[in-house]
Amino acid sequence: MYTETQIVHNNTKTTVDGALDGTGEMVINVGPQHPATHGVLHLVITLNGETIKKLEPHLGYIHRSIEKMCESLSYRQFIYVTSRMDYLSSHINNHACALTVEKGLQLEIPPRAQVIRVLMDELTRIASHELWWGAMAMDLGAFTPFFYAFRERETITDIMEETCGARLTMNYMVPGGVMYDIHPNFQRRVKDFITLFKSKIDEYNDLVTGNIIFQNRMKGVGKLSAEDAISFGCTGPVARGSGVKSDIRKLFPYEVYDKVEFDEILETEGDSFARYMVRIREMHQSVRIIEQLIDNIPEGDFQAKTKAVLKLPKGEFYTRVETARGELGVYIVSEGGTTPYRIKFRSPGFSNLSALEHMVVGSKLGDLMATMGTLDLVIPDIDR
Amino acid sequence: MFIKEYISDIYHAVKSLLTGMKTTGGYFIRPGEIITQQYPENRADLNLSERFRGEVVMIHDENNEHACTGCTACELACPNATIKIITKFDVSPDGKKKKALDTFVYHLELCTMCNLCVEACPTDAIKMAQNFEHSVYDRSKLTKKLNQPGSKIREGVE
Ligand code: SF4
Ligand code: SF4
Numbered sequence: 038m039y040t041e042t043q044i045v046h047n048n049t050k051t052t053v054d055g056a057l058d059g060t061g062e063m064v065i066n067v068g069p070q071h072p073a074t075h076g077v078l079h080l081v082i083t084l085n086g087e088t089i090k091k092l093e094p095h096l097g098y099i100h101r102s103i104e105k106m107c108e109s110l111s112y113r114q115f116i117y118v119t120s121r122m123d124y125l126s127s128h129i130n131n132h133a134c135a136l137t138v139e140k141g142l143q144l145e146i147p148p149r150a151q152v153i154r155v156l157m158d159e160l161t162r163i164a165s166h167e168l169w170w171g172a173m174a175m176d177l178g179a180f181t182p183f184f185y186a187f188r189e190r191e192t193i194t195d196i197m198e199e200t201c202g203a204r205l206t207m208n209y210m211v212p213g214g215v216m217y218d219i220h221p222n223f224q225r226r227v228k229d230f231i232t233l234f235k236s237k238i239d240e241y242n243d244l245v246t247g248n249i250i251f252q253n254r255m256k257g258v259g260k261l262s263a264e265d266a267i268s269f270g271c272t273g274p275v276a277r278g279s280g281v282k283s284d285i286r287k288l289f290p291y292e293v294y295d296k297v298e299f300d301e302i303l304e305t306e307g308d309s310f311a312r313y314m315v316r317i318r319e320m321h322q323s324v325r326i327i328e329q330l331i332d333n334i335p336e337g338d339f340q341a342k343t344k345a346v347l348k349l350p351k352g353e354f355y356t357r358v359e360t361a362r363g364e365l366g367v368y369i370v371s372e373g374g375t376t377p378y379r380i381k382f383r384s385p386g387f388s389n390l391s392a393l394e395h396m397v398v399g400s401k402l403g404d405l406m407a408t409m410g411t412l413d414l415v416i417p418d419i420d421r
Numbered sequence: 422m423f424i425k426e427y428i429s430d431i432y433h434a435v436k437s438l439l440t441g442m443k444t445t446g447g448y449f450i451r452p453g454e455i456i457t458q459q460y461p462e463n464r465a466d467l468n469l470s471e472r473f474r475g476e477v478v479m480i481h482d483e484n485n486e487h488a489c490t491g492c493t494a495c496e497l498a499c500p501n502a503t504i505k506i507i508t509k510f511d512v513s514p515d516g517k518k519k520k521a522l523d524t525f526v527y528h529l530e531l532c533t534m535c536n537l538c539v540e541a542c543p544t545d546a547i548k549m550a551q552n553f554e555h556s557v558y559d560r561s562k563l564t565k566k567l568n569q570p571g572s573k574i575r576e577g578v579e
């Protein structure tokens with residue numbers, strides 16, 4: 038019950054200024070509008086002095102009921118909505134949905150489309166990790182890296198704009214392949230970007246990775262053991278930072294990932310710096326994949342022939358892909374009609390966020406930012 | 422021993438900071454690498470890719486003719502009910518009634534630029550334009566009629 042002077046929070050009485058009666062603890066709200074949460078995430082934190090005693094994420098501020106919306110959209114239409122979940126991996130979200138529909142239709146994808154898809158995925162991964170790198174450094178008070186990261190990311194968005202027609206929500210993957218063929222400039226521009234990016238990534242390491250202040254704030258902070266990473270369902274760089282093998286591209290290869298050479302990056306420390314290093318090293322691996330494929334795009338169709346109205350057979354279909362944040366699963370239940378009966382997305386951000394309390398309880402409030410930043414949360418991905 | 426470690430710590434710390442400063446300082450003396458664009462001053466030479474999706478427009482040729490048959494395929498393909506096709510019946514000289522487009526209503530405020538309508542159109546009557554400056558003072562201005570006044574369907578388009 039809310040009165041003028043008391044707010045009831047979890048059955049504990051707090052005064053308006055947040056102090057908990059008689060315990061010396063106080064409750065503060067980080068978010069929903071807070072620069073450190075990168076979106077409308079609301080963390081209710083119980084503090085004793087500066088030590089975090091309890092942390093509770095409150096979700097739902099940007100819930101758009103995408104799963105429910107998809108039930109009224111056809112199998113062609115629902116894909117564009119998923120760009121709005123994890124908007125930094127929108128290509129990869131679209132890819133996952135397209136793969137699920139193709140699985141239901143038992144459609145063969147032309148090799149050219151497969152390679153284009155993988156190229157786009159890896160470019161998206163680099164762009165996403167770049168943005169994370171800039172935002173991460175900004176969380177810790179460094180402003181310059183943000184501009185450097187956006188400078189290189191801009192090159193990727195330009196390439197995307199030229200080939201896909203949009204910069205963020207591309208809607209380029211369609212059931213059966215990709216929407217249109219790559220732009221004639223695509224290969225040249227990607228190669229230019231790769232050359233540029235390789236020199237810039239050393240700059241990133243000089244500027245941030247090697248920085249002593251940065252390292253002191255990241256090392257030993259936000260520890261997550263391999264067992265905990267598994268039990269919280271963490272995937273992606275968060276799990277790999279704790280030494281858990283979880284790269285879907287390796288474990289359950291899709292498209293041409295089983296034909297290209299790349300390493301799954303594992304760090305064993307499980308702290309914030311390990312997760313940071315995983316992402317930095319992953320960018321190198323993405324570059325490696327792109328280098329192998331960019332000159333070897335097979336000739337042929339970029340889209341398989343599909344019917345105008347797609348109907349999935351009765352049944353359940355599930356596929357998973359590796360987004361920049363971890364494992365994204367798309368689960369479709371079909372009744373045989375033109376729209377899905379039920380769609381469920383298993384988003385990586387939600388599970389990764391659930392480990393946050395475990396990682397920060399007992400540490401200082403400042404370490405929360407250093408930990409949360411390395412989870413690389415995208416809030417619309419968590420709320421959907 | 423302790424002193425040695427202490428001094429080496431300080432040395433490495435200062436070195437790491439200087440490495441970082443060298444990077445940022447480098448751009449100070451190489452201003453040519455700065456890529457900031459001065460929008461809107463550079464509007465005149467702003468080059469958007471021909472695939473850039475800014476808004477849906479209908480293609481009209483010099484005779485004010487379009488290729489839209491009013492088949493509503495785009496309306497059905499649109500996930501957001503952005504398009505509303507209003508049809509009428511044209512009476513041809515030999516007295517036959519034929520369905521034709523009356524008004525192509527396009528709600529720009531609902532459009533997500535997903536390109537599904539353009540893909541769905543069997544006669545390539547619509548396309549995406551590169552205009553992205555859509556702000557207006559009144560919401561009603563965002564509802565557009567895409568077929569130009571007095572336009573009619575091109576001969577031979579079925
Ligand atoms: S671009 Fe997409 S949202 Fe816009 S009118 Fe076409 S189908 Fe509808
Ligand atoms: S624009 Fe194309 S799809 Fe839409 S009604 Fe006209 S002909 Fe049909």
